[in-house]
Amino acid sequence: MTARAVTDATFDQEVLKSDKTVLVDFWAEWCGPCRAVSPILDQIATEHSDKLEIVKVNVDENPQLAMKYQITSIPAMKVYQGGEVVKTVIxxxxxxxLEADLAAYLA
Incomplete structure (x- = not known):
């Protein structure tokens, strides 16, 4: 299972209004560490799809979201529940x- 891309236009519906816990991976194409963590997040998404949804936001293509959530370094992963950020992993x-950081949401 590959993490789905969300955009400025779909973020509200797919993340903030989701009834599931959602991890948003803020990343960019040119970011080496972002590319390194991507397959790990895909594995976690596959293994825990019943508990956690994982989506990606390209900060170059969606600068409004990066500004709104004060993304100053990437990869930045934020966990949302009920439309609120409940955890940040940089x-x-x-x-x-990563699984240890997310244990509360994977159990």
Whole structure:
């Protein structure tokens, strides 16, 4: 399962109004660490699709979202529940570290 792309236009509906917990991966094409963490997030999305939805926002294509959520370094992952940010993870990490950071949302 590959994380779906969301945009300025679809963010409200697909993230803020979702009844599931949603992790948003803020990334860019030119970002090496972003490309490194992407397959790890895809694995987590596949293994935990019943508990956590993972979507991607390209910060170059959606600068309004990057500004609104104060994305100053990427990759930045934000977990949303009920339209609110409940967790922020900055930087690429190996899968066990990411799963530990997200444990509360994967259980």
């Amino acid at each position: 930087g690429a990490k190996p899968k066990p570290a």
